[in-house]
Amino acid sequence: MAEIQLTAESRTEFGKGAARRIRRADKIPAVLYGHGTDPVHLTLPGHETLLALRQENALLHLALAGGDEHLALPKQVQRDPITNFIEHVDLILVVKGEKVVVEVPLEFLGTPAPETILNEERTHLSIRAEATNIPNRIEVSVEGLVVGDQILASQVVLPEGSELDTDPEQLILSASAPISEEALEAELAENQPEAEVAEDEGEGDAEGEGEGDAEGDAKE
Missing domain, CATH: 1.20.5 (Single alpha-helices involved in coiled-coils or other helix-helix interfaces)
Incomplete structure (x- = not known):
């Protein structure tokens, strides 16, 4: 996964009033934490951050004034329920070579047997992968599945370097007959x-x- 470059600013103002002023300036308040360090309060560029977070598990390269740089993953994104505008972002600090647990979207490929209905029980799979090598998606073949077939988490072929981080018996997909x-x-x-x-x-x-x-x- 490629790193997404963002220019961040340190901030010293807190509270609802400060957050509103930041958002009026088309920026987003954020906090960066992890690895036992003190939380770092930041301001992120609004439009660029919105585009970056359209990608799940986006790896952000944050460049701060003064030369400080950090790698981070979005931990929690708070959005306005009406406008869907991002109001606040929690970021977790990561380092190259470190493995993190993430939820990666599943993509089902192929065509099942005729008269077979696919029931998607899960749309994401929890895996452990290097922070700098998180897959964008995990492909799952449904080619030729017939009524009664199932795919469990343990049967999903993971990208190289990734490990399953959920119950191996977790049901991912099942095939049934149409009513x-x-x-x-x-x-x-x-x-x-x-x-x-x-x-x-x-x-x-x-x-x-x-x-x-x-x-x-x-x-x-």
């Missing part, structure tokens, strides 16, 4: 009487209430 029209109609028919009974009961309650009110009015 037949007869089975679908039977399921709909089974649920239909319940809906009709519920409607009938509702109508009965309404009629009973109306009659009771009318009788009451007549007595008065």
Whole structure:
């Protein structure tokens, strides 16, 4: 994975007011921590950071004024729920040669046997890989799978240098038969009487209430 270059600035202002001022300037507040060091509070360029974090597990090369440089991975990204704008980023410090645990997206390739439905149980896989050699994705072949086949985590071929960091028996994908029209109609028919009974009961309650009110009015 190629390093993404970002120019960062140290910051000494904290709190909601400072964060709002940073974001108004099209920048993003961030904090860098790890390896037992004190947290370093930073300001990142807004547009460049937004583009960089479109890539999962983006390896960031941070260049600070004064010549300091750091390698970092995004640990947590906080976004505005409405605008999706990045509000804050937690970064974890990494060094070359170090192995880290990351969630890597899975890409299913190939064509299963006819009349076979694929059920994706997982879209990502947890692996341990060198911080400077994290794969962008992990390819999983589904070529020729038939009904009843399964793919477990232990069966996924990992990129060279990567190790599995999850339960080997974890289900990744299963193959099943499509539901037949007869089975679908039977399921709909089974649920239909319940809906009709519920409607009938509702109508009965309404009629009973109306009659009771009318009788009451007549007595008065």
